[in-house]
Amino acid sequence: MSLAAILLALMLLAALAALLAGVPVILAIGGVPILFALAGTVLGAFDPALLGALPPRIYGIMANGLLMAVPFFVLMGVVLDRAGIAGAMVAALTRLAGASPGRLGVSVLAVATLIAAATGIVGATIVMLATIALPGLLRAGMAPRSAAGLVCAAGTLGQIVPPSIVLILLADQVSNAWVEGQRATGNVAAEPITVSDLFAAALLPGLLLAALYGAWIALTSRRRPDARATAIPQSREAGMLVLVAPILLVVCVLGAILAGIATPTEAASLGAAGAILVAVMRNPAGALAVAGAALADAVRLTGVIFGIVIAATVLSLVFRGLGGDVLVEARLGALPGGGEGALIAVMSAIFLLGFVLEFVEIIYIVIPVAAPVLFAAGVDPLWFAVLVAINLQTSFLTPPFGLALFYFRAAAPAAMTAVMLYRAIIPYVAIQLLALAIVWSVPAIATWLPRALF
Numbered sequence: 001m002s003l004a005a006i007l008l009a010l011m012l013l014a015a016l017a018a019l020l021a022g023v024p025v026i027l028a029i030g031g032v033p034i035l036f037a038l039a040g041t042v043l044g045a046f047d048p049a050l051l052g053a054l055p056p057r058i059y060g061i062m063a064n065g066l067l068m069a070v071p072f073f074v075l076m077g078v079v080l081d082r083a084g085i086a087g088a089m090v091a092a093l094t095r096l097a098g099a100s101p102g103r104l105g106v107s108v109l110a111v112a113t114l115i116a117a118a119t120g121i122v123g124a125t126i127v128m129l130a131t132i133a134l135p136g137l138l139r140a141g142m143a144p145r146s147a148a149g150l151v152c153a154a155g156t157l158g159q160i161v162p163p164s165i166v167l168i169l170l171a172d173q174v175s176n177a178w179v180e181g182q183r184a185t186g187n188v189a190a191e192p193i194t195v196s197d198l199f200a201a202a203l204l205p206g207l208l209l210a211a212l213y214g215a216w217i218a219l220t221s222r223r224r225p226d227a228r229a230t231a232i233p234q235s236r237e238a239g240m241l242v243l244v245a246p247i248l249l250v251v252c253v254l255g256a257i258l259a260g261i262a263t264p265t266e267a268a269s270l271g272a273a274g275a276i277l278v279a280v281m282r283n284p285a286g287a288l289a290v291a292g293a294a295l296a297d298a299v300r301l302t303g304v305i306f307g308i309v310i311a312a313t314v315l316s317l318v319f320r321g322l323g324g325d326v327l328v329e330a331r332l333g334a335l336p337g338g339g340e341g342a343l344i345a346v347m348s349a350i351f352l353l354g355f356v357l358e359f360v361e362i363i364y365i366v367i368p369v370a371a372p373v374l375f376a377a378g379v380d381p382l383w384f385a386v387l388v389a390i391n392l393q394t395s396f397l398t399p400p401f402g403l404a405l406f407y408f409r410a411a412a413p414a415a416m417t418a419v420m421l422y423r424a425i426i427p428y429v430a431i432q433l434l435a436l437a438i439v440w441s442v443p444a445i446a447t448w449l450p451r452a453l454f
Helices: 003-020 025-043 048-062 069-082 085-097 101-119 122-139 144-155 165-184 195-220 236-258 264-282 287-321 324-333 338-353 359-376 381-395 403-411 418-441 444-453
Strands: none
Touching: 003 025, 003 287, 003 324, 025 048, 025 287, 025 359, 048 287, 069 165, 069 236, 069 264, 069 287, 085 101, 085 236, 085 264, 101 122, 101 144, 101 195, 101 236, 122 144, 122 403, 144 195, 144 403, 144 418, 165 195, 165 287, 165 359, 165 381, 195 236, 195 264, 195 381, 195 418, 195 444, 236 264, 264 287, 287 324, 287 359, 324 338, 324 359, 338 359, 338 381, 359 381, 381 418, 381 444, 403 418, 418 444
C-alpha cells in the first residue's frame, strides 16, 4: 500500500473519530483533511498547489445559481413554522379525523406529507408533530411505540417529496458528476441534470414511500382497550380553510418549476414571499415579529448548510489529491457485476454512512467520487439520484446520529425512552429499504415523469 493510500485511510478514520467524539461537523470534515494535506506535503505524498483550488471552488459554491434556491426554500419553511401554519394544519386534520387511531394516523401522515412539501425542514416538522399530533394519537389509542415511529418517519418525508433541499443539493452534485462521467466516455456535449428533472423524478417515489407508510399504519393501528379517545369539536369548513393556503402555495411553487414557468430559485423566492403573505393574513399584528425571527432562523440554517458544503469540498479536494478518486474507480471497476455491482456497493456505503453522517456530508463526499464511475458504466443519472435520495431517508432514522431521533426526544414525553424509539423506527427503515428495492426494480417510477414532462 502506498503512502498516499495510508494517509487517505487515516484521514477518513480521523474524520470519523472526530465526528463520534462530538467535534463540530464543519471542523471534523473540513479541518482534519487540511491537517492531513499538510502531513502529506511534508511526506511528499500531496501536492500543496492543489490547495490553491480551494478559493475558486468556494467562490463557485457561493455563486452557484442552483444553490441560491436553498435559502429561499429554508425561509419559506421557517416562516410557515414560525407563523404556526404548519401546526394549525396538523391540528385541523387531527380534529377532522375523529378518534380512530388508524384514520388519525393516516391523516397525520397526509398532513406531514403536505408540510414536508411546504417546509422541507425535518427538525421543525418533527418537533411540531411530536407536540401537536402525538398527544392526539395516544388519546386515540395508538400504542406509544407505533405513534413515535409514525411521527419520526412522517417528519422525514420533506427530504424526498419535492420541493426539497436534499434534492437541490443532490441535483447540483449529480449534474456535475454526470457531465464529468460523459466526458470520460468522449461525450463533451452532455446535457446537465436540472433541479426540475430531479423534482419530477422524485415525485412519484416520494408518494410511493408515503403510501407504503400509510399501508403499514392501516394494517397495524389497533385501539388499546384502555384508550379514552375523544374527537375535538371543529367544523369541517374551518378545518379545510386552514389547509387551503399552504396547499395552494406548494402547488404553485412546484407547478411553476415542473411547468418550466420559473427557475427553482425564482419559484423558491416566490414561495418565500407567499409564505410571508400567508403569515400576514393569518396574524397581521404578529407578522413583523414572525418575519424577523424567521429571517434569523433562515440565515442560521443556511449558514450551517453552506458551511458543511464548503467543508465537504475541502475533504473532496484532499481526497482526490491523495489519489482517492483513482482508488475508488479501480475498486468499483473490479467489482463483479459491472455497473450493477458497483451501484450496489455505493448504495451500501451510503446506507452505512447514514448511521454517522448527515445527508449534506454524504452528498458532497460520496457523489463526486463514486457517481462519475457509475455514469460512465451506463447508470441512468435520474434513477441513481432518486435511489440516493431514498437511501438518504434512512440516515434520518438510523441510530446513533439519526437527526429525527434527536428532534423527537427533545419534544416527546420522558416516558418514551431511546430504546423504545429505536424499536419504533425499525419498521419504517425496512419500508424505506422496500421502497428503494421497488424503485431499483422498476426504474420507470423515477424516470417516466421527467421524460414525459421534459
